Amino acid sequence: xxxxxxxxxxxxxxxSCKKEALFVPRDISKVEITHFLEDSLLNVRALEVNEGRxxxxxxxxxxxxxxxxxxxxxxxGRYFEFIEDSLKQNNFRALAFQGDYTYALSIExxxxxxxxxxxxxxxxxxxxxxxxxxFWNDQEGIAIGDPTEDCMSIIITRDGGGTWTKLLCExxxxxxxxxxxxxxxxxxxxxxxxxxxxxxxGKASRVLYSPDKGKTWSVYNTPIIQGVETSGIFSIDFYxxxxxxxxxxxxxxxxxNVANKIxxxxxxxxxxxxxxxxxxGYRSCVQYVxxxxxxxxxxxxxxxxxxxxxxxxxxKHLSDEGFYTVRFLNDSVAxxxxxxxxxxxxxx
Numbered sequence: 521x522x523x524x525x526x527x528x529x530x531x532x533x534x535x536s537c538k539k540e541a542l543f544v545p546r547d548i549s550k551v552e553i554t555h556f557l558e559d560s561l562l563n564v565r566a567l568e569v570n571e572g573r574x575x576x577x578x579x580x581x582x583x584x585x586x587x588x589x590x591x592x593x594x595x596x597g598r599y600f601e602f603i604e605d606s607l608k609q610n611n612f613r614a615l616a617f618q619g620d621y622t623y624a625l626s627i628e629x630x631x632x633x634x635x636x637x638x639x640x641x642x643x644x645x646x647x648x649x650x651x652x653x654x655f656w657n658d659q660e661g662i663a664i665g666d667p668t669e670d671c672m673s674i675i676i677t678r679d680g681g682g683t684w685t686k687l688l689c690e691x692x693x694x695x696x697x698x699x700x701x702x703x704x705x706x707x708x709x710x711x712x713x714x715x716x717x718x719x720x721x722g723k724a725s726r727v728l729y730s731p732d733k734g735k736t737w738s739v740y741n742t743p744i745i746q747g748v749e750t751s752g753i754f755s756i757d758f759y760x761x762x763x764x765x766x767x768x769x770x771x772x773x774x775x776x777n778v779a780n781k782i783x784x785x786x787x788x789x790x791x792x793x794x795x796x797x798x799x800x801g802y803r804s805c806v807q808y809v810x811x812x813x814x815x816x817x818x819x820x821x822x823x824x825x826x827x828x829x830x831x832x833x834x835x836k837h838l839s840d841e842g843f844y845t846v847r848f849l850n851d852s853v854a855x856x857x858x859x860x861x862x863x864x865x866x867x868x
Contacts (some may be wrong), residue, residue: 562855566615577612693739698723705805705845721752769802
């Protein structure tokens with residue numbers, strides 16, 4: 521029986537490895553862009569696609585959703601619906617939705633987190649500045665911000681978003697002088713199952729890691745460009761528990777492409793610089809393409825859209841149209857948001 525079990529395990533591994541080895545990434549050569557919401561006063565860095573809708577939160581406090589209709593596949597709806605006017609005056613850079621609720625988190629002090637329009641967290645520390653938010657499941661979620669003491673600010677809910685508790689610095693890695701995070705695309709956090717990675721930037725750019733939904737934390741150094749307040753990791757994404765990619769640079773020098781793209785294959789413990797001295801330069805958001813077997817990635821920034829089919833070793837520039845953030849609906853359709861617009865991207 522033991523020999524038979526061993527034989528079956530070996531065969532299973534060989535089959536899965538062969539299947540992965542046979543995967544041939546697409547060679548995407550263009551992106552078709554359709555604008556659905558345009559307004560010269562609109563500035564959007566927080567966007568989510570899930571549960572049949574696209575939701576965006578703006579720097580002016582307005583929140584919109586676009587309902588997606590089902591026709592053998594998701595198709596865009598024909599309108600954006602204005603949800604909540606009472607939230608204006610808040611600069612939203614972080615957004616999430618779970619179940620029936622949309623969550624929006626403002627950046628500066630006083631930091632305010634809304635659940636479906638109701639205030640559920642309020643922080644008045646003068647250094648409060650929140651950058652990103654995500655959920656593990658319907659009951660448990662996390663938001664991260666710049667340090668107010670000597671650690672990154674991390675707040676967590678365990679009751680479906682009704683209440684949020686800020687973690688004590690004694691339970692978190694100590695921050696380095698000048699270390700913070702960027703509220704550029706709401707992608708400082710990446711979650712796979714119970715595993716969580718948080719990217720920091722500024723004068724130090726590291727990755728905080730929790731294997732147990734924020735109960736315990738470790739911290740790993742990265743080789744990405746860092747050392748000044750405007751440099752570091754701006755976006756991080758993990759395809760699975762081992763494979764991740766991070767991108768950034770210095771947004772005041774967007775053409776610089778030195779040490780601004782890094783990759784890990786051991787769950788974030790170690791990182792390597794990839795595509796060094798190759799474009800793209802600064803980008804504010806990177807996302808793995810669904811079903812791309814860790815090979816396909818898309819990055820966006822105010823200088824355009826780029827695609828990789830070789831795990832980020834090289835990149836193809838698809839468009840000069842600028843966006844701050846992007847999320848995929850499926851392996852060919854994504855929604856992106858930026859300065860003045862929210863758009864649908866179709867990759868071909």
